[in-house]
Amino acid sequence: MTDSSRYRPQEIEERWQQHWQSQGLALTPEPGPSGADGEAAEPYYALSMFPYPSGSLHMGHVRNYVITDVIARVQRLRGRAVLHPMGWDAFGLPAENAAIERGVDPGAWTDQNIAQMRQQLQRLGLSIDWDREVATCHADYYRWTQWLFLQFLDAGLAYRSEATVNWDPIDQTVLANEQVDGEGRSWRSGALVEKRKLRQWFLKITAYADQLLDDLPKLEGWPERVRTMQANWIGRSRGAELQFEVVDADGAATGQQIQVFTTRPDTLYGVSYVVLAPEHPLVASLTSAEQQLPVTAFIDLVGRQSDQDRTAEDSPKRGVPIGARVRNPANGELVPLWIADYVLADYGTGAVMGVPAHDQRDFVFARQYELPVQQVIIPEGADEHAYEGGAWTAAGVLIHSGPYNGLSSSEAQQRIIAAAEAGGWGQGRVQYRLRDWLISRQRYWGCPIPVIHCDTCGVVPVPAEQLPVELPQGLELAGKGGSPLARLESWVAVACPCCGKPARRETDTMDTFMCSSWYYLRYSDPHNSALPFSRAAVDRWLPVDQYVGGIEHAILHLLYSRFFTKVLRDRGLLGFDEPFSQLLTQGMVQGITYKNPHSGKYIAPADVADPSDPRDPITGEVLDTFYEKMSKSKYNGVDPAVVIDRYGADTARMFILFKAPPEKDLEWDDADVEGQYRFLQRLWRLVEAAADRGLLLSPRSGGFLLAPGSVPASASDQELRRAVHTAIAAISEDLDGDYQFNTAVSELMKLSNAMASQLEAASEPVALEALAVLLVLLAPFAPHLADELWQRLGANPDGDTSVHRQRWPQVDATALRRDTVTLVIQVKGKVRGQLEVPADADAATLEKLARDSDVAAKWLEGQPPRRVIVVPGKLVNLVP
RNA sequence: GGGGGCAUGGCGGAAGUGGUAGACGCAGCGCACUUAAAAUGCGCAGACGGCGACGUUGUGGGGGUUCAAGUCCCCCUGCCCCCA
Incomplete structure (x- = not known):
């Protein structure tokens, strides 16, 4: 073989990328009738x-975009009009921090990064329609983020309110609940979040809690796991809101009421105290003179704790009585009123009834402060003395509950709620864990909230025709002390759009998740300068057919986007309920990681001399070896550019698709x-080699398959054809719905193996079919190589019949047919031998063949089988 | 504590509705080519026993259903994720 015909990806990939661009292969076609054949091209959005x-x-990026690219390319080959766009989630703190540290302009810094990443992406050979690129930090995009905010405001779904909020002391901004992790740390800075009472903007996502929850079962194309996570996050619980009268020292009603929320109204007779959150508004007025001091001290103490610390099940429960009592509305009993750390002001009503016998936290609390424990629920069928100890939190049968004795928990709940509603002391209520979405941020590099504060008119939206409210440039960013925009007086001071008097701009910017909650809509109509998108465009392309991304967005981004979609639907801006039909959550890319177990230090793989016996290069200690998500600090990252330089993008693509199923974590391995x-x-x-032998494809597009039903004369031709059509069937199935790229690649390998041994002996039409099918099936995975070989086979002499313009091949069922099949003979369920039998033999024939076989003779020892099971085409099981 | 998911060779991973476990690849071993190596090609390869044809055993552990279980049911163990 001449040297010039060696596979050198470095020499072909860039050329094909440029060629595809000049041919407009990735541009989004208008759906509808298209092409000479007049076939209707259905839209597909990847x-x-x-x-x-x-x-x-x-x-991680590479894996994400390669997966989507394969899907987009397959859909094009299947004749769909494909939208496959790309953009940039470009607002956010890293740009602002870079600006603070290096004195650069955040906008310029971001644009430079975008240019750099776009170039890196293009080296992967992605079939992205770059004409539809968006960047959320550009005014022609964020203008519409602002416009959409005003839609929320107009709908009564955006409001400003004083609330206890999460404050990130490192990033100097507030955060949404979704952005605080289980340990009470910021999702971005990792800082322990503090509680502050601030006036902030919220979106009323709770108004859509029911819909967001009830529509989850419709998302059949989503992983079960993500749906469960969202359901847990929304956390709907049904219960009751009950009123406890406050009484004075003599037991007379004072006229004040405490509202508690409970999911267990059936335990009402077991209440031995009522607890308020320390922040509850009635605490101050209800605290008795003698309890004033301890109550104040306690409130101060709790203020320094995070919600997580306060409510964790294993943390100690602390509280103080405030010196008042309330009356149980069911039985008239008087119980003390306490405040405690485990009750939160903004959850439910900020007050709970203490039922130590049937709630674990209440139980711990009651034990600690020697409050009475009254059992009112017993397990069904148990006697009432059978249980003692920890709280019995499951449902059961009521005791010590007056008229409700003997009822089941669920029946008692209904009756007690009914009694409360009739008696005016409570009602059934649904409670959510989901809080409203806090969207204001005290930072510069974000989308300005388009409102103006006027002393006369109040909060005034910026008129739509004045949008965008542009971010001022050239600001001095310090990173401390409130919003940088607030210090720019020339920007803040404006005339009220309503009355014309001097007024002030809102200086908070929006959470970046606002910007990313609608970008997928903009791609349908990215250059629209009159609207964020036209109804026609958005309804044509959406919902997204296949969305691909990391599991880390299971709650945040995906929940917010679903919320946006439902609100915009209700505003008549679009006509569907859910934004993403199918969701693929791809696994992480992990690198081999070495760690010194004693010092805890990570060691770069390059410094490990012998990977089979990894040792610390300095101390010689044996290192721990494992795979972990790639990151700089662990020295386990692999730079995509280095891999592409060395092996080409096609190898990187193929490896990443083959190494693991897409939703599983992938262990990077250089040997693989x-x-x-x-x-x-x-x-x-x-x-x-085939081309050298003169096997050449004609440039006619689509004409490479043999006529359906063709049966070549020779057995070897039939065998090769069977391999070809088996591959078509298997790969088509792997790319249908739930994606199995790893097995699709392995089918390509099998086809290639079959061709390597059979192609030379094959007749020309069968060989050409095999070659063409191989390259079309390969095209979505290794697009450069496939197009190069396609051309070398003579199928693309003028450059306009690219392999990527071909049609996905159809399986010819006759090619899969066999004359004989291997019949497995089992004796008592164990495989004892096999037999070549005619493929069309009926059950009786198969049974006879099996009974008469040597295998039967050997294992049945002359005894006739008691029973025979025949699975036609597969096996015969002889049971002695 | 509640919920969701996972467990298959030395490794990554395959195995429609129960029907030949280990496809495909990596690592490994043998052979060919080569002065040699690399590259390439051909072959072997779950474990145990046997020179062999074969046999036994085998999908985290234990039980069950079935002619037949990686697959279905029950219990247990371990790991991952979400919510407390």
């Missing part, structure tokens, strides 16, 4: 979660990358 433009592409490179080289040699 979308990856857009990246934050950090400036450098990592392997080499293996993948070898496979592509084998393909190259296989096709080149």
